[in-house]
Structure formats: structure tokens, C-alpha cells
Amino acid sequence: MQQDEFDNEKEIIFINPYETLGIKKENKLEDFLSKNSRHAYGDRVVTDKYNNLKQINPSNRKKLLLSYYMIFNPEKCDSFNKNFFHIQKKDQFYYVIMDDLENLKKIYSTDKYIFAQKDGYYRNLLHYAVIGEYYDICEFLLKEGINFDEPDFFCATALYHAKGNIKDLLKKYGAKKTVYNTPIYPSINLKYTTKDKIGIIYNNLYSNGFVQQINSIYKNNKIIGKRLIRHNDFHKKNTYNWINSYHGTKFNSISHIMQFGLINYGEPLMGHIGKNETIDDINNWASAIFVTPSILYAKNYSEVISSNGDNWYIIIEAKIEPGYFSTHESTIYNYDYKSGEPHEIEYRIESTDDSENFFFFGGSDQDHIFTTSLLFVQKDFLDNLNNYQEASIFKFSI
Secondary structure: OOOOEEEOOOEEEEEOHHHHHOOOOOOOHHHOOOOOOOOOOOHHHHHHHHHHHHHHOHHHHHHHHHHHHHHHOHHHEEEOOOOOEEEOOOOHHHHHHOOOHHHHHHHHHHOHHHHHOOOOOOOOHHHHHHHHOOHHHHHHHHHOOOOOOOOOOOOOOHHHHOOHHHHHHHHHOOOOOOHHHOOOOOOOOOOOOOOOHHHHHHHHHHHOOOOOEEEEEEEOOEEEEEEEEOOOHHHHHOOOOOEEEEEEOOHHHHHHHHHHOOOOOOOOOOOOOOOOOOEOOEOOOOOEEEEEOOHHHHHHHOOEEEEOOEEEEEEEEEEEOOOOOEEEOOOOOOOOOOEOOOOOOEEEEEOOOOHHHHHHHOOOOOOOEEEEEEEEEEHHHHHOOOEOOHHHHHOOOO
């Protein structure tokens, strides 16, 4: 194969992303954004090359944007040889890149969660629609409520890339310049006031390498949640088919959990089921990790903190492996089940770690569970949310 192949420009079959963007070829696409090269080839450099080439030849827009996507998301590609690659699956990102609003709407009609999904560098669909300058797709995404203030790995929101009428469109929907709109590579260095306790927590966790990013969750243009994403090891653990779950926790446990993950900490909390007690015919019930599919249930185990004048629940998000946990009814006396909540609302993961050796030698997460993020949820919002299905707004897709 000597050149890129197209199918009437509606489908790009094979492409050489390096050659397309005029970037020095690496031996492996997977190594392109390694720790050593990521900052040298940062988003701004690649975006500048994309924009310059697009101006020279606007008809190559899709080809250039797909190359940009491939370089930053090598796990989405299959290789034909060392030079040519193609997308493994035509998903919502592919259809945005191809400016295919019709197929994007078809996916959205069956899966409303695609707007919450991000690529390997935390860009959502709006980032790509704005970079591609696809006005109709931008308008559709904004009308349907996509988060227009979502920062990517390089701290840039969609507004950072927007130009002309698309920039005006974003501002119409409320996008504003924020501290996220200045890419800063070695550290994010967000400037928080002393009243912003969540911001201070984030800075401390980020500086220690326990989290990589902070994202906001919106409802009716109001922030109702803040998610601190832990790290990218879930890609290595192949947890894509694992199940979302929640775990309410205390302020003093945050640093430990974000460093080591959810493990068996030994002594149960005061007032909870003690050691060596038998529940549901399970001996030593408390020697385990407990999560729940319902964030409405998890809040009952969560401490509330104050930040910027609002009260927030502290909730851990985790993925659990199918087949390695048991399900149980609520152990909260006379628990008031919310609409749609599963009756077996507690998930128990048998402890597989030796907590003393674990803390001595270090590590990250026990078997069959992976801690993905720390979530702060506005207390007033969650307390007035009584429908299990509506709580899916907090679902974390990776």
C-alpha cells in the first residue's frame, strides 16, 4: 500500500497519521505519547500542525482530524503495517470526526451516556467537533446538554480551540474562559481560594501523583459534582467490561484510598458490623470490601464536607469484576429503598490482601476491584434525588 485509501471520503480505511500531520515517525504508534515524548509533542504542537495543514487544504479536514485522533488514542487503532492504521470500531468519536451527524444521532438515541465518555486524554465529543469546526454537530451536542466546560488532559476546554461562529455558539450556551483554558504541562497549578476545600484536596492529591485530572458534572448549567480521576492503570488491567460501583467514605480516608485503592482496612468502623460476625451465612462478614451500584445508597456511608459555601458528599467510584462479588440486601436498618434501586443493593468483594504487608510493601488495589476516581456530590442535589435511574448522571465511563 503506497498511499492512504478512502471510500468516497465518507469512510477512511487506512491512514498514516505521522505522514499526514508531518510529524517525525516513531517506531511504534503506542510509543508516540510516552512519558518522554508527551510534552515535546504536546497537544498544542500537534493541534498547530493540524490547523496549519487544514488551512492549506480544507478538503483534508477529516483525514487530518482522524490522524490527530489516532496519535492521541493509539489503543483505538489496528495496524496494517508500521505506517498505516485504521480505527477498530466506528463509535461516536469516529462519526464526529467524519462530520456524520446522522449516525451520531443514531448512537445517541440508544445510548445517552456517550456524551459523558472521553478519549484517552479526557476529551469529549465537543472537543473534536470544535477542532473540526463542525458547526451542526457542535450545535446538536450543546442542545442535548454536553458539558462544554470539560477540561482535557492539557487543561483545555472546547472553548480554547473554538473560532468564529463556533466560538460565538459556545458562548451563547454559557462557555466562559476559566483557569483550565491555559495549557500548563508540568503541573496544573490551579489557583484555589482557602474556602475551596475540594480544590485544595485536588492540589494535594495531584502533587502526590494520586490523581491526574479534575472534571465537573453539570445539571441545568449548574455544577452538581466534581470528579477527581485517579490514573490510567485501568487501561492495563482491561477493566472495560467491569461494573460501576460506589463507596461512601470519610474525609480522613481520602488520601489512603486514592493512593492504595479500596482494600480491606482491618477494623470495621464504630457502629458497623464487627469482626467475626456472620451475616447471610458468611463468616467474618466484615472482612471484605463493600460497594453498591447506587450512589443514593452510598451517600449513607459518606461524610459531608463544606467547600465554597456548599456541602458535598465524599464518594469513591470503583470498577468491580463480574463474577467476583456477592450481592446482598441492605444492612442499614429499615433502609428506604429509592425508586428503581435493586433490592440486593450491597456488593461484597472478598478480601484477598494482607493489609499489613500491603501497606508495608505498597501497591494499588486488591484483586477484582479498581478504584477509578473520587467524587464530590452536592448534598442538596443528591438528597432530593429519589430515582435510581436519574442518578445515572454520575456514571463514570472509561
